[in-house]
Amino acid sequence: MAxxxxxxxxxxxxxxxxxxxxxxxEAIATGATRVATACPFCYIMLDDGVKGAGKDESEIKVGxxxxxxxxxxxxxxxxxxxxxxxxxxxxxxxxxTSFS
Numbered sequence: 099m100a101x102x103x104x105x106x107x108x109x110x111x112x113x114x115x116x117x118x119x120x121x122x123x124e125a126i127a128t129g130a131t132r133v134a135t136a137c138p139f140c141y142i143m144l145d146d147g148v149k150g151a152g153k154d155e156s157e158i159k160v161g162x163x164x165x166x167x168x169x170x171x172x173x174x175x176x177x178x179x180x181x182x183x184x185x186x187x188x189x190x191x192x193x194x195t196s197f198s
Contacts, residue, residue, distance in 0.1 A: 114143065115150075122147025126158060134163040 100108075121144050125133045133148070135141050145160040159166075 115146075118143040118147030119150060120147075122151050122153075125160075126151060126153060131158055132166055133158060133160045134166045135160070136163050138162075 121140075125144060125148065133144055135144060141160060141162055148158055148160050
C-alpha cells in the first residue's frame, strides 16, 4: 500500500504537469514570442509546458524577466553600435564629454 507521502507526491506531479500544460497553452495562444516571469517555479512550469507542446525556443522563449531585459539591452546596444544608426554619433560624442 502506498504511503500518504507517495500519494501526495504523485498528485503534485500530476497537478504540476496539468498546470504547466494549461499555462503554456494560454501563453502560446496569445501569439507571444516571449514569456517573462519573476518566479523560478513558474519559469520551470511554463518552460516545461511550452517544450511539452512541441514549441522550440525560437518560436516562444520562456525566461526570467531579468533575462528578457538583458536581451533587450544587448540588442539595443548592438543596434546603436552600427555606425549608420542615428544614436551612434550621439553616444560617441557623449562618451567623450568630461564632467570634472
